[in-house]
Amino acid sequence: MECAAGLNMMARSLVHMGTHSARAAIIDLGTNTFNLLVYERDASNGLRIVHSEERPVFLGRGGIEKGMIAADALERGIRTLHDFRAIAHEHAVDHIIGFGTSALRNARNASHFVERAQRESGIAITIIPGEQEAELILAGVRQAVTFSSKPALVMDIGGGSIEFILATNKALMWKRSFELGATRLRERIPISDPITVEEEARIAAHLDDRLEPLYAIIDRHEPHVLIGSAGSFDSIAALISAERATELMPDQRDMEFSSLEFDALKERLLRMDRTARVLQPGLPEYRVDTLPYALIAIDRVLSAGGIRDMHWSKYALKEGAAVANPA
Numbered sequence: 001m002e003c004a005a006g007l008n009m010m011a012r013s014l015v016h017m018g019t020h021s022a023r024a025a026i027i028d029l030g031t032n033t034f035n036l037l038v039y040e041r042d043a044s045n046g047l048r049i050v051h052s053e054e055r056p057v058f059l060g061r062g063g064i065e066k067g068m069i070a071a072d073a074l075e076r077g078i079r080t081l082h083d084f085r086a087i088a089h090e091h092a093v094d095h096i097i098g099f100g101t102s103a104l105r106n107a108r109n110a111s112h113f114v115e116r117a118q119r120e121s122g123i124a125i126t127i128i129p130g131e132q133e134a135e136l137i138l139a140g141v142r143q144a145v146t147f148s149s150k151p152a153l154v155m156d157i158g159g160g161s162i163e164f165i166l167a168t169n170k171a172l173m174w175k176r177s178f179e180l181g182a183t184r185l186r187e188r189i190p191i192s193d194p195i196t197v198e199e200e201a202r203i204a205a206h207l208d209d210r211l212e213p214l215y216a217i218i219d220r221h222e223p224h225v226l227i228g229s230a231g232s233f234d235s236i237a238a239l240i241s242a243e244r245a246t247e248l249m250p251d252q253r254d255m256e257f258s259s260l261e262f263d264a265l266k267e268r269l270l271r272m273d274r275t276a277r278v279l280q281p282g283l284p285e286y287r288v289d290t291l292p293y294a295l296i297a298i299d300r301v302l303s304a305g306g307i308r309d310m311h312w313s314k315y316a317l318k319e320g321a322a323v324a325n326p327a
Contacts, residue, residue, distance in 0.1 A: 023091060024096075024322070025038045025039075025084075025096040026039075026097055027125075028098075029099060030057075031064060031102050031158055031160035032058055032060065032158070032159035032182070033159075034059075034080045036051070036054075037049065038091045051091055053084075058076065060181075064102075065184060067107060069103065069109055069110065084096070085121050097126065098124065098126070099133075100125050133317060138154055140318065140320030140323070141229050143320075144313040144314055146169070149170070150224045150225075152168070153165070153166055153223035153305070156228070158182075159181045162180045163175070173221065174221075176213065185206070203296045204299075207296070207300045214304070222305065223305060225310065225311055228313070230314065230316035231294075236298075238282025240261055243261070253314045254311060255311070259307060269292070274288055
């Protein structure tokens, strides 16, 4: 059954943490950014976002390929948790729960970070496996995007890992997490400024070698659309909106665009140096260095399946976790 074991377990945890308040807060502790979500349920049991905030922390910087959280990254993470706790309390939230992903999953000193976070900020952090992360991402995306009876492929690019989920409007068909996030790729394959064609090919070959299980699923089920959730896709959606001479509205949860629009954007950005990318409207500076890797990864997936239709979902892991919380 779709998400059954993972989400049922998550629901029990969240119910325990959040039933005493009309509002609840979730923190997604990503490899590059920490994401805070303060929310409540409306009368129809729908999700109402009270406050949402993303902060660059770079938890994986300098240690992700060594299996460690570097000392300076650990301190940045703890400071951000203190800030998020204060913001949550301003919004009348008493209970906050955090979800650790790739950087913490693979760090030998993850338990030290979790213990400090609990002791100093009072925030309990659950480090979740990649398969469960994928389930929660899908649960979040379903709140923003309408699925059909045809298979759709969901892609969530983090700093440490990339999650892929194949699903229809009725079922989760396949899911997998790959340790191929943009920060990992950047540490494995440094690039010039701007990236060279040879470096681009090297990254593509590295991805192709490790994504063979995904390509086999794509060949078998032929997904008709690629749905990109949050993170790098937030920036891509904003950049494409700027190309269209429009802008994303604050409450906008999704956007459709074509692979041709994406390809034109990719080619333009990959030919830029860092200074030019910084000036692009809708691209925050903390994604400027990792975006080339994300663009190449998306391109490889589109090419593998000949996918022409794309969709952006603003909602991802934290909104998926919120679905399980009856606050």
